[in-house]
Amino acid sequence: MADTMEVDAGVEEKKGEEQKVPATAASAPGKKGNNIMLHPLTVITISDHHTRVSTGGGAQEAGGRVIGLLFGSQNGRDVSIYDAMEVACTAVGANGLELNEALVEKQKNLYTAVYPMYEILGWYTVGTEVTELDLGIQRQMTKFNSSPLFLLMNPSPAQGSKELPVLIHESESHMLDGVAQSTFVQLAFQLETTQAEQISVEHVAKATPTDGISSIDLHAGAVSTSLRTLLARIEILRRFLEETKKGNISVDYPLLRQISSICNQLPTMDGAQFSEEFMREFNDSLSVAYLASVQKSAGSMNDLADKFMTAFGHRRPI
Amino acid sequence: MADTAYGGGAAAAPSVETSAPSKDSRDSLYSFDEAKLELTRKTKPWMQDPKYFKKVKISPSAAMKMLMHANSGVEKGMAAGGKPVEIMGMMLGRPDTETANALIVTDVFPLPVEGAETKVLADDQEVANYMIGLGDLLETTRKERFMGWYHSHPFDVEVHSHCFLSSTDISTQLSWQRAEDPHGNPWLAIVVDPLRSLAKSRPEFGAFRVYPPEFNAPLNETPDGKIVTDDSQRVELWGACWNRYYSMEIEYFMSSLASDVMGILTENFLWMRTLGSTPILESENRERFSERIGNVADKVEHCDVHMNHGAGTSVSGYLVADSAASKPKEESAISKATHGSSELAIEHCQGQMTQITKSIVFGIK
Known part of the structure; x- marks a missing residue:
């Protein structure tokens, strides 16, 4: 997964040919072999930050650069990114930008006063590709973490994309002709959620008012998405079983046992009593829906009658 | 615009250009007209009507942060072998200039305050310094100011939610409302019930404002606007001061980018719950x-x-x-x-x- 990131063309020109040398030289103590876990709160916070800046709702000028810190915990080889906090930057020159280290320090102290178990893991920005600016900020970040992570979020994810529009990098330095060079290396990560997080994500997603769309519509959409995802996963399992049968891959007994136990559970309920209860439940719901629509019509009728009375009622002779 | 919350496929594409203000209606709550807000802050319609605010709009990150902060207090207390710890934090936001009677919470910031049993207070010198530091830092990135506080009631799950204001909470909220309301900054209190949220798999929040002491609360009206004459029932649900405050409706809003991301998240892990629960x-x-x-x-x-x-x-x-x-x-x-x-x-x-x-x-x- 650790493909060397293609650095922005502008950087390559400036840094010269050395850039093209394969990234195998002595590297900094990296996180490459680590399990990186990303929490949804981080992603939502970054998208909120981006939206705020792009609509001009923040103190920054509209459309300015979105930069912030990543907080989380590192325990052995497990790195968890829990939270993100925006941070103001200082402009350098025409297009340059650098971290205000005093502000970073302040943010770090405030954050760790509440969550002492978390530390600065790196930083984030929003954009479609890595720029030279990012390398500069990455260098500054090493003052706060010996091997900072760099999260890049794409503000316009492709339609129908199944992947989070997020890339996580770390930098690697190489000694070339006695000059240290750094490049970004992309790292694999997984999504992780705590129960509290999952509850709020789910609820907010459901409760968000979406102008004029029936909530039944939303629910049907959710069910169909879920079924499609289920189908995709089953397809993976089926391919695994087929390949195992053909002998193309080595036999994974624990996994096979798990699959078999799931299959054994499948026909959960059957029998006359069950289907009777099921149908009764279904008919109950139908009558509830029917009564509700009757009542709604009655209500609309009543409204109409009221409006009619207001408009024409006074014309009647007393 | 169909199935924005779930559909990875049909979700509307967010406006690509980052420089121009986004036209997407879902993003409208993320920015505001400063002149309009200043006018609202000057006219102060909430000073005339003690029940002026009816609705609170909460951003997804604010909701997540509050619930996670409350939950971290629970875990911390449990880990120490004792009762869950109460936590507290500040909310950032503004009165809604587009819809009357609504408050908007855009973000929340935890405070290093821990308490037990409805005694969450923020008069500590250390906490005051922390708040000043936080306020200074936020001025560098945000245009809004603190407009309320949240705290948790991590009590054991019972038949009803623990989202209510205790008499201590009411006096805290009242002193804040007195200090901030007249200066164009209507103050909001939110209570989180973390244990019930986990048990019921839905966030349990209560959004409240307190009546000024000179206001005669409607007879027998509990904070949710119901008429309850049974005293033990209303005290059990809303605390001893059940007629000194009222609750507001809570609504959530999401930016176009966040809802696109949420759609992808849904595909990744929420599908199991949709089918499983x-x-x-x-x-x-x-x-x-x-x-x-x-x-x-x-x-x-x-x-x-x-x-x-x-x-x-x-x-x-x-x-x-x-x-x-x-x-x-x-x-x-x-x-x-x-x-x-x-x-x-x-x-x-x-x-x-x-x-x-x-x-x-x-x-x-």
């Missing part, structure tokens, strides 16, 4: 079902009386003015009943949809 079969919902049907029936019966009366007078042509006067009441009664029954019907349609899908996919046919 069956809310209409939960004992709580089942038990309450007949009760709710009963409530709706009561309401319908109640407005029947009104309707007969109204129709009778207007048809026979007597006292048209009188029937007009009684109209607002009658309308609200019938629309309330309709609202209740359509809510029930929607819930059941959704539940049955899931059930039938599951029966087709997993059942024996």
Whole structure:
């Protein structure tokens, strides 16, 4: 997964040919072999930050650069990114930008006063590709973490994309002709959620008012998405079983046992009593829906009658 | 714009250009007209009406942060072998300039305050310094200011939620409202019930504002606007000061980017819950079902009386003015009943949809 990131063309020109040398030289103590876990709160916070800046709702000028810190915990080889906090930057020159280290320090102290178990893991920005600016900020970040992570979020994810529009990098330095060079290396990560997080994500997603769309519509959409995802996963399992049968891959007994136990559970309920209860439940719901629509019509009728009375009622002779 | 919350496929593309203000209506709450806000802050309509605010709009990150912060207090207390710890934090936001009667919470910031049993206070010098530091830092990135506080009530799960204000909470909130409300910054209190949230798999928040002491609260009215005459019942639900504050409706909003991301997240892990959980079969919902049907029936019966009366007078042509006067009441009664029954019907349609899908996919046919 650790493909060397293609650095922005502008950087390559400036840094010269050395850039093209394969990234195998002595590297900094990296996180490459680590399990990186990303929490949804981080992603939502970054998208909120981006939206705020792009609509001009923040103190920054509209459309300015979105930069912030990543907080989380590192325990052995497990790195968890829990939270993100925006941070103001200082402009350098025409297009340059650098971290205000005093502000970073302040943010770090405030954050760790509440969550002492978390530390600065790196930083984030929003954009479609890595720029030279990012390398500069990455260098500054090493003052706060010996091997900072760099999260890049794409503000316009492709339609129908199944992947989070997020890339996580770390930098690697190489000694070339006695000059240290750094490049970004992309790292694999997984999504992780705590129960509290999952509850709020789910609820907010459901409760968000979406102008004029029936909530039944939303629910049907959710069910169909879920079924499609289920189908995709089953397809993976089926391919695994087929390949195992053909002998193309080595036999994974624990996994096979798990699959078999799931299959054994499948026909959960059957029998006359069950289907009777099921149908009764279904008919109950139908009558509830029917009564509700009757009542709604009655209500609309009543409204109409009221409006009619207001408009024409006074014309009647007393 | 269909299925924005879930559909990875059909979700509307966010506006690509980052420099121009986004036209997407979902992003409208993320920015505001400063002149308009200044005007609202000057006119202070909330100073005239103690129940001016009716609705609170919360951003997804604020909701997540509050619940996670409350939960970290629970875990911390449990890890120490004791009771869950109460936590507290500040909210950032503003009164809504586009819709009257609404407050917007855009973000929250935890404070290093921990307490036990409804004694969360922020008068500590250290905490005051922390708040000043936080405020200074936020000035570099945000245009909004602190507009409220949240704290948790991590008590054991019971039949009802623990989202209420204790008498200590009320005096804290009142002193803040007195200091901030007249300066154009209406102050909000939110209470989180973390244990119930986890048990019921939905965030349990309560948004409250306190009546000024000189305001005569409506007789027997509990914070949710219901008339309860049984004293033990209202004290159990809303605390000893049940008639000194009122609760507001909570709504969530999301940016276009966040909802796109949320759609992807849904595909990644929420699908299991959609298929795995069956809310209409939960004992709580089942038990309450007949009760709710009963409530709706009561309401319908109640407005029947009104309707007969109204129709009778207007048809026979007597006292048209009188029937007009009684109209607002009658309308609200019938629309309330309709609202209740359509809510029930929607819930059941959704539940049955899931059930039938599951029966087709997993059942024996």
